Amino acid sequence: MKIPMLEKLMFDEPSIWITATTVATLISTAYLGFAEMIGNHLQYSKFTSSSSDKKPQGIKVSSRTGMLILYTPAFLAGVVSFFVFPDDGDGDLRFLLLKFAVTFHFFKRDLEVLFVHKYSGGMILGLIILISIFYFSAVVGLIVVHYLTLGIPEPLIDLKYIGLIVFMLGILGNFYHHNLLVKLRKPNEKGYKIPQGGLFNLVICPHYLFEIVVFVGISFISQTPFAFACTFGDSLYLIARSYETRKWYVNKFEDFPKNVKCVIPYVF
Incomplete structure (x- = not known):
């Protein structure tokens, strides 16, 4: 059943596969929040040493390097989107603003890692790669899903x-x-x-x-x-x-x- 207000606020999804991707994204990100609430933290920042006696295992890299690995693939995905989905002259301002927003967001994060933040300790490489894939997938998903809505009312x-x-x-x-x-x-x-x-x-x-x-x-x-x-x-x-x-x-x-x-x- 469709909700009238949501219909006014959102595009119709172009396929059942996009709907399934949306639901899977919602469930997976909501699970991360639930995991935090029960104490299963993503081991970075002050939670690298949690209240548990277990130390995170794996290859360790400096925090600055780790944070760059987190954000840079998502930033590059945003940059590449301007070449993969160039302005075709139809003037889709919404799509241009979306590509700008996601690209600028992760560009800002990289700049902060390089020139603003101060770090101590390190990060586990396996966790870094996992979060990096999540950010990268989110950016690609945002851009590709929106591209597929072009032409929809x-x-x-x-x-x-x-x-x-x-x-x-x-x-x-x-x-x-x-x-x-x-x-x-x-x-x-x-x-x-x-x-x-x-x-x-x-x-x-x-x-x-x-x-x-x-x-x-x-x-x-x-x-x-x-x-x-x-x-x-x-x-x-x-x-x-x-x-x-x-x-x-x-x-x-x-x-x-x-x-x-x-x-x-x-x-x-």
Whole structure:
């Protein structure tokens, strides 16, 4: 049964195979969020050494190298899309904005890895490859699925311009709070501190909040069910990881402010 409001907001899916891909994407990304909630963390950042006695096994690389491997294939997929699916003169602005958004998002991530973030420790190569494949597949899926909708009637409610504004808001907010995190550590410091400034005074993971905003913007630009599924699943994962991050800070710092929520100010 079709829901009238959703019909106004989304493209019709061009085939049963695209619908199956959308459902599989939603289930797999939602599972990652559930796994975080039950303590089965993806072993990077502060969760590299979890509360469990088991140490992650495998080939270890530096965190900076690992993060570049995470993001670069997705960025390159976005770049290649401009050549594989060039503007044919019909002026499909929505498709152009989508290719720009996903490419710029991962380009920004690579730039932050190279010039902004400070790292300590390392990452397990097997996990890096797994997450990298996930990001790469998401970018390819977003672009190919949208390409297949070209020629299908547009949704009655056009969100692409709102989506572009939301996307840029997310990019700027995410970058701003990443910079605040970097400034916490003085040169040669590797320990963790309670973040302050910006929305850190309200939530422990405002950078995750704005990353969710980024994906909401992308889904508004695309307006395909696949894009909304990616956004929903990614949001569940980031909300769950924010919950675990707050719990980690509470356990590590006795003076952690009780009024600071996980990811949504005043709510959660």
